[in-house]
Amino acid sequence: MIDFYTWAAMGGHGLYVWSVYGISIVALVVLGAWPLRAEKKLLVRATERTDLEGGS
Amino acid sequence: MGSIKDVFHRMGSPRFFYNGSSLWVRGLYIGGTLGLIIGSFWGLVLAPPDKYQGDSFRIMYIHVPSAHLAEMVYFACAMAGFVYVVWRMKMADVFIAAAAPVGAILTLLSLASGILWGMPTWGTGWVWDMRTTSVLVLLFLFFGLIALRQAIPRPDRAAYSVAILALVGVVNIPIIKYSVEWFTTLHQPASITFANEPTIETSMLWPLLVNTIGLYIFIAGVILAAMRVEVLKREQATEWVRDITRSMQR
Numbered sequence: 001m002i003d004f005y006t007w008a009a010m011g012g013h014g015l016y017v018w019s020v021y022g023i024s025i026v027a028l029v030v031l032g033a034w035p036l037r038a039e040k041k042l043l044v045r046a047t048e049r050t051d052l053e054g055g056s
Numbered sequence: 057m058g059s060i061k062d063v064f065h066r067m068g069s070p071r072f073f074y075n076g077s078s079l080w081v082r083g084l085y086i087g088g089t090l091g092l093i094i095g096s097f098w099g100l101v102l103a104p105p106d107k108y109q110g111d112s113f114r115i116m117y118i119h120v121p122s123a124h125l126a127e128m129v130y131f132a133c134a135m136a137g138f139v140y141v142v143w144r145m146k147m148a149d150v151f152i153a154a155a156a157p158v159g160a161i162l163t164l165l166s167l168a169s170g171i172l173w174g175m176p177t178w179g180t181g182w183v184w185d186m187r188t189t190s191v192l193v194l195l196f197l198f199f200g201l202i203a204l205r206q207a208i209p210r211p212d213r214a215a216y217s218v219a220i221l222a223l224v225g226v227v228n229i230p231i232i233k234y235s236v237e238w239f240t241t242l243h244q245p246a247s248i249t250f251a252n253e254p255t256i257e258t259s260m261l262w263p264l265l266v267n268t269i270g271l272y273i274f275i276a277g278v279i280l281a282a283m284r285v286e287v288l289k290r291e292q293a294t295e296w297v298r299d300i301t302r303s304m305q306r
Contacts, residue, residue, distance in 0.1 A: 007101070010111035013176050020115045020169045021096070024122070027165050028092070028274065031158060032085060035281035042288045047301040049292075 068145045070287040071296045077280050084277030091270020098263035106260070113260070115173040121268040123166035123191065125275055127229055129159035130194060130222075133201065134229075137222035140215060147283075149215040150290070152201060152222055154282035158275060160198035167191060178242050186235035187243040190228055197225040 010017045066072045099117035106113035133155050139148040170188065171181035182188060201218055208214035236245045247256040254261055291297050 010114070011105060013110060013112040016112055016172045016176050017100075017114050020118050020172050021100070023168055024118045024165060027161055031161055031278050032089075032274070032281075035154075035278065035285050038285045039281065039288060042285065042292065043301065043304065046288070046292050046297060047304055050298055050301045050305070 068147050070146060070150070070291050071294075073147060073150075074284055074287050074291075074296075077284055081277050081281045081284070084273050084280065088270050088272075088274025088277055091266055091273055093270075095263050095265075095267030095270050098266060099260075103260050103263050104257075109177055112173060112176045115169055117263055117267045119166060119169040119173055120264060121271040122162050122169060124268060125271050126159055126162035126166050126191075126194060127232060128272075129155050129162060129275065129279075130197065131226060131229055133159065133222040134226035137219035140219040141223065146290075149219065150283050150286045151279070152215075152218055153205060154286050155279050156198050156201040158278055158282060160195060160202065162275070163191065163195040163198060167195065174242075183242050185241040185243060186239040187232065187241050190232045190235050193228050194232060197221075197228060200225070 008014060008018075096117060099114055103114070105111045133152045136148040136151040136155075139145050140152070167188075170191075174183075175181045200221055204221055205214045205218050208217055233246075235241060236243050247254055256264070288297065
């Protein structure tokens, strides 16, 4: 059984391996969150527009 | 035959798509995330180090799925381009508009992971060989799909031009795939092919398959979610979108 620090060092390639996984996590979180936020914003804007039309 | 035509017509309806896709997005996000967590844990912790590359080979669990998915997303854009050019199906154009930025980010991820893998393995992050150059061309093709749409003010003309570009650019996909066989490159040939047994050890292969399937599912969810945004943008003045907003107010 190897210890955590030996595993995290990735045989001296830790900088490359963890950079790739870090970049990937950021990219996938942004990819996943962006359309959900954009949809919410569009629906809020559409609701405000419907409110204005209903009030006028 | 009637029912196939009916499904085809319903799939082409933005309203039908929007109303039916919400649960799919959630399911695909959850399934894809689980797949990626399991595959990455397997690849980072349980898979043994490579005999020659040591632990740097673990970058493969990100690099290979992202490169494969980037090509598949472009291929899907080309298919959607064909559908738009032949049948003028609105949802085909919605697909290209939603998928192109996703494909661009996957291509960037594939290039970045390739550079970071190349540094310890090849001794250099970048070489102008056929594989790396054709993947860079793929990135420019995705940028082209995005930029061309923004450059043409009339939406129907923009959609037609983007569809044609997607169709023309698909010629790059076999070039990427066979570049390692047709040309002398630093990049290794494919370890997994349909015709032959995989040249990769089983204990290293399984996490790769799980991560690839996980990324497929996750990206399918992201593209569906982005298509919902595109549909809302285009249909916001229609009665069915107003109905949705009215139901949100209640």
